[in-house]
Amino acid sequence: MKHILLLAIGLIFIACQPAVVKNDQADPARHIILLYTNDEHGWMEPEATYAGAAGMLALWKKEAGEDSLEHLLILSGGDMWTGPAISTITHGKSMVEIMNRMKYDAVTLGNHEFDFTVDTLRQRIMEMQFPVVAANIREKASGNRPDFVLPYTLQKVNGVSVGIIGLSSKFTPTTTKPDNVALYNFTDYITEIKLVVPQLKAAGAELIVICGHLCYEEMRDLAPQAKALGISVIGGGHCHETLNETVDGVTLVQTGSNLKKYAVVDLWFDNIADTVISIHSRMQSNTTAEADSSLQKAIASQRQSMDIGLTEVIGYAREKIPGNSVEMRNLITDSWLYMYPQGQIAITNTGGIRQEIQAGNITIETIFGLLPFQNSILELKLTGAQFKDCLTRDMVIGGVNMINGELLNSGGTLHADSTYRVLINDYMYSLPNRKFKTFDPKPYDTGILYRQPLLDWLRSVKTDTGNPLNNYLDQQPRR
Ligand SMILES: [Zn+2]
Numbered sequence: 316m317k318h319i320l321l322l323a324i325g326l327i328f329i330a331c332q333p334a335v336v337k338n339d340q341a342d343p344a345r346h347i348i349l350l351y352t353n354d355e356h357g358w359m360e361p362e363a364t365y366a367g368a369a370g371m372l373a374l375w376k377k378e379a380g381e382d383s384l385e386h387l388l389i390l391s392g393g394d395m396w397t398g399p400a401i402s403t404i405t406h407g408k409s410m411v412e413i414m415n416r417m418k419y420d421a422v423t424l425g426n427h428e429f430d431f432t433v434d435t436l437r438q439r440i441m442e443m444q445f446p447v448v449a450a451n452i453r454e455k456a457s458g459n460r461p462d463f464v465l466p467y468t469l470q471k472v473n474g475v476s477v478g479i480i481g482l483s484s485k486f487t488p489t490t491t492k493p494d495n496v497a498l499y500n501f502t503d504y505i506t507e508i509k510l511v512v513p514q515l516k517a518a519g520a521e522l523i524v525i526c527g528h529l530c531y532e533e534m535r536d537l538a539p540q541a542k543a544l545g546i547s548v549i550g551g552g553h554c555h556e557t558l559n560e561t562v563d564g565v566t567l568v569q570t571g572s573n574l575k576k577y578a579v580v581d582l583w584f585d586n587i588a589d590t591v592i593s594i595h596s597r598m599q600s601n602t603t604a605e606a607d608s609s610l611q612k613a614i615a616s617q618r619q620s621m622d623i624g625l626t627e628v629i630g631y632a633r634e635k636i637p638g639n640s641v642e643m644r645n646l647i648t649d650s651w652l653y654m655y656p657q658g659q660i661a662i663t664n665t666g667g668i669r670q671e672i673q674a675g676n677i678t679i680e681t682i683f684g685l686l687p688f689q690n691s692i693l694e695l696k697l698t699g700a701q702f703k704d705c706l707t708r709d710m711v712i713g714g715v716n717m718i719n720g721e722l723l724n725s726g727g728t729l730h731a732d733s734t735y736r737v738l739i740n741d742y743m744y745s746l747p748n749r750k751f752k753t754f755d756p757k758p759y760d761t762g763i764l765y766r767q768p769l770l771d772w773l774r775s776v777k778t779d780t781g782n783p784l785n786n787y788l789d790q791q792p793r794r
Pocket residue numbers: 394425426427484490528552553554
């Protein structure tokens with residue numbers, strides 16, 4: 316919409332000042348500044364080193380220079396939410412409001428956009444003031460693309476028609492709750508871009524970019540085909556990598572996570588010859604003392620609503636559950652495996668369990684007090700022997716009973732040579748005196764905070780005075 320308005324203003328301007336038209340036509344070089352982020356994960360608030368969404372917007376306004384934000388093309392590679400409480404408590408709604416205010420032009424869907432079911436996602440998409448693109452999501456039943464997402468969008472930026480193709484991760488069925496995406500296939504990237512590029516060109520696209528929830532290796536593999544199809548830039552996501560490089564003449568950018576960085580792709584386009592004159596990209600750290608004041612206010616208001624939301628009652632305990640009890644330890648790790656069923660073993664640290672659950676109503680605040688840290692859950696692949704080698708006294712385990720070596724979900728025995736999917740909090744993984752990193756140096760970051768599965772599980776079992784949480788507790792020690 317804003318581009319249409321710009322075009323209208325431009326026409327009035329041209330009508331009044333013919334001399335400008337002449338200069339405009341004489342200089343076909345058009346400047347487009349593409350700003351890119353991915354895996355924002357709801358981190359709108361500033362933290363120790365990074366300036367949050369309001370800081371980033373202040374930096375973006377500087378990137379635009381004398382022009383307004385309308386001059387920019389702002390894209391996200393997905394995983395916009397699932398992170399700190401301020402976004403998780405509203406199932407992403409608060410983050411959509413912040414991204415609307417940051418004037419994103421298009422986004423693709425990460426796996427975590429599906430964390431709160433497709434119905435919730437539809438609601439979020441209705442709230443978005445920017446289109447959502449993903450060409451490779453197909454309904455299993457019909458083979459059609461679902462109605463909540465577009466394959467691409469075409470937008471005018473500084474007089475150039477830019478086609479933006481979205482690609483969701485083909486791993487989505489195993490990186491969100493599988494039931495949430497059971498109706499959809501996440502199809503082959505190259506097949507889908509070959510279908511949509513001719514459509515985009517027929518619709519007038521002069522420049523084409525991909526906005527993808529793709530890891531580096533996938534982006535690199537896509538580059539030669541992208542080049543052949545006339546695609547200039549591939550933005551990635553999901554693996555939280557920081558990269559800025561050119562492969563087969565295609566610019567690849569990915570900006571880590573949590574709004575710590577953004578990529579700037581400076582494009583010059585010849586509007587008459589219809590060719591890209593130059594592309595220069597760089598990575599910018601979101602470190603600034605400045606903040607956009609209007610966005611800062613909006614974030615403060617989200618913080619206030621969240622504090623009210625913390626008092627919501629989500630369960631009931633008839634008797635106190637001590638923080639260091641076997642029951643509490645089993646409850647926490649079991650909830651991870653419920654929320655993330657492809658995991659087979661769960662590990663957290665005793666020190667990350669900070670309180671007890673008192674008898675009476677359980678609120679969201681209770682669980683935040685119990686598990687207060689911003690630790691997220693990583694997925695590792697370890698053999699049975701490696702897992703045993705990592706065991707230490709301060710570990711709380713789920714999914715396996717080490718007294719008899721039995722896996723709790725499948726009922727089988729833990730084999731030294733078999734490989735298991737192990738969930739662990741990132742704090743424990745990163746401790747220098749542990750072997751996890753040696754055994755699996757490239758774990759997958761689920762982006763799920765370690766308390767979130769317990770919140771979700773508690774909601775799902777609907778405990779109350781007639782059906783207290785104590786009825787669900789497992790009292791068997793596992794080691
Ligand atoms: Zn992801």
